Structures are given as C-alpha cells and as structure tokens.
Amino acid sequence: MVDNGIQPNVITYSSLIQGLYDAGMWIKAKELIDGMADQGILPNVVTFNIQIDALCREGKADDAHVLLDTMIQRGLDPDIVIYSTLMDGYCLQGRMEDAVKVFDFMVARGRKPNTIAYSILINGYCRAKRIDEAMKLLMEMQCKGVKPNVVTYSTLIDGLFRAGRVVAAKELFNEMQVQGTRPNIITYNTLLDGLCKNGCLEEAIKWLRIIQNERVKIDHQTFCILINGLCTSGQLETAMDIFNNAMAKGLTPNVVTYNTIIKGLCEAGHVMKASEMFVRMEKEKCLPDGLTFNIVVRGLLKKKESLKAVHIAIEMRRRGFSADNNTLSMIVHMLKTDKNGPEYIEMLPEFAPKDDKKQSVNRKP
Numbered sequence: 001m002v003d004n005g006i007q008p009n010v011i012t013y014s015s016l017i018q019g020l021y022d023a024g025m026w027i028k029a030k031e032l033i034d035g036m037a038d039q040g041i042l043p044n045v046v047t048f049n050i051q052i053d054a055l056c057r058e059g060k061a062d063d064a065h066v067l068l069d070t071m072i073q074r075g076l077d078p079d080i081v082i083y084s085t086l087m088d089g090y091c092l093q094g095r096m097e098d099a100v101k102v103f104d105f106m107v108a109r110g111r112k113p114n115t116i117a118y119s120i121l122i123n124g125y126c127r128a129k130r131i132d133e134a135m136k137l138l139m140e141m142q143c144k145g146v147k148p149n150v151v152t153y154s155t156l157i158d159g160l161f162r163a164g165r166v167v168a169a170k171e172l173f174n175e176m177q178v179q180g181t182r183p184n185i186i187t188y189n190t191l192l193d194g195l196c197k198n199g200c201l202e203e204a205i206k207w208l209r210i211i212q213n214e215r216v217k218i219d220h221q222t223f224c225i226l227i228n229g230l231c232t233s234g235q236l237e238t239a240m241d242i243f244n245n246a247m248a249k250g251l252t253p254n255v256v257t258y259n260t261i262i263k264g265l266c267e268a269g270h271v272m273k274a275s276e277m278f279v280r281m282e283k284e285k286c287l288p289d290g291l292t293f294n295i296v297v298r299g300l301l302k303k304k305e306s307l308k309a310v311h312i313a314i315e316m317r318r319r320g321f322s323a324d325n326n327t328l329s330m331i332v333h334m335l336k337t338d339k340n341g342p343e344y345i346e347m348l349p350e351f352a353p354k355d356d357k358k359q360s361v362n363r364k365p
Helices: 010-022 027-037 044-058 061-075 080-092 098-110 113-127 130-145 150-162 164-180 185-197 203-215 220-232 236-248 255-267 269-285 290-302 306-318 326-335 341-347
Strands: none
Touching: 010 027, 010 044, 010 306, 027 044, 044 061, 044 080, 061 080, 080 098, 080 113, 098 113, 113 130, 113 150, 113 164, 130 150, 150 164, 150 185, 164 185, 185 220, 203 220, 203 236, 220 255, 236 255, 255 269, 255 290, 269 290, 290 306, 290 326, 306 326, 306 341, 326 341
C-alpha cells in the first residue's frame, strides 16, 4: 500500500490493529500502534476502543484503564462503548468495586448510562452471587427511564435461580412480559435450566409444552437442559421421550444432546443402552467427540465390560482423542486388576502401568 504511494490513515491502521488482535498477534499489533506514532498519525476513539477491548478480553483491565486515562489526557472523549468495555473487563475479573467506579466516573463526565452499561454491571453482580445488588440496579435503571432488555431480564432470572430464589425468578419472568419484553429462546432455556436445577422438573416439562405451543424456535440446548435434569433425577424413560420428541420435531440431536443422554444412561447403569445410543449417533451422521468416548469407556469399565471398553479406547485413540484423567485412572486400574490385563496391555500399550506402580500413563498424541 505504502509502496504504491497510498498513505494509510487512522481508519486503515485501526482496521489492521483490530485484525491483528483478533488473530492473537499482539506483538504485531503493538508494532503497528508504534508505527502510527512514527507516521504522525494519532489514534482516535475507535483505535483506543480496539486496544481496550483486546486488553479486557485478555484479563488486563488495569492496563486498559491506563489507556482510558491516556486518551482523556490527550483530549479525547471516551464514548459509552469504551466505558462499558472496561466495566465488563473488571466484571469478568470479579472486581465489581472497580467496575462501579468506572460507571460512576462515566456518569460524572456526562455520559448517560444505557441498557448495555447497566446490564454489564447486573451480569457482574450475578456472576459474583450478589443478586440483591443486581436487583437494586434493575430498579435504579427503571426509575431513571432506562428500559431493561431481554438480556437484562434473562441475566437476572438466571442469577435468582442460581441463588435458589425460584419464586422470585418466576415473578421476574412474568414481570418482563408485563413490561413488554418478550422472552427469547435464551430466556426460556434459562427458565427451564433454573427449574430443573431446583428440582421443579414437572413444571419444566409443562413449560416445554407451552414453549412449543407458542411456536418459539427451540434449539438443542432446550432439550439438553431437560434431558440432563431428567437423567440426573433418574427419570430415564421421560428423558428418552424428550429425546425422541426432539427428533420427531425435526430437530436432529447434536453431539451435546447425545452425550447428555449417553451419560445419563451410563450413570443409571444402562451401559448396553448407552452403547446402542453410541452406535445410533454415528448412523444419524453425528460423530462422537472425545467426551462421548470417555463417557462410554468409563461406563463399560464400571460394569466390568473390560474387553468392550478396550475396543472403544482403541477407536478413541485412532480418531485422535485422548482419555481424560478419570478415564485414564480407570483404565490403568483395570489393566492392573483384570485377569486379562496382560492381553489388554498388548492392545493398549500406551496405557500400561509404569514400573514404579504410580497411577500414570504415557499420553502420546
């Protein structure tokens, strides 16, 4: 570009810096930023926002704050996006007091907080399990005429469920609709997940029917939530009904859905049914991932189906997946204690117990 006599401007530099950060090329990005100064091109608000966002995503909120101070010293006026980005950076680190200071500083400099700014703080408080402070912020934003959106409400509903405040979560779900905010699939999934994790499975199933009747586009996560909740509570038949219902609705289960049902079957001791489901997913053109293989191997080993477990472990390695720590420990224990251990070691040499008898194995890629 320069060789052709075209001089880059601040927009060109900012676009390139964004691309370098997105590609994880931090050193190159820094060199380009220094190159701007050498060319006498000063970074603008967009350039600073790119840098602040990149630093916050890397957990370097303090460095991002230094940049905020620098741009103010240079006479630039940070916009609400920059303040919100920095607040989110602090929230992700659990540093709520610092996030609030940025919020207050933004207000003091004449920037009116919007829905996104409030939602960032609310999410931070919910992540920090400080739900009462999050609810106070909801009331504050409403009093100041800032309308909560579906993200705001979904975040708070999730926070209330996580705190075990089921009634309050359901009340807020109703309130959002009264206030004119329509739930989306994320909100509904949050509701279902909260109900399942708080033992309200029958109510969750009723809500699934309501969601389907309202013709909301259901995703894989919706069924995974219910299947996991039902499997965890031992209601495998209902879980299988939900699974088959998903397929009947034309929603092809993905690997996460299969993993959820296979794990539930294994934990309930129905390893043969889990193995059948393992075969079924491949027939349905859904390839198992490393987690699938680990679940099946562990399930087979718990049922003393050593030879079948060995064959699955061999296939797992052939496809480039590795046994996790729990599976490794179980395989090593089986090789030491099973009467056919020496034979299985020949089939799985990389899992052979070491001479020092430690619970470790060679893990070659």
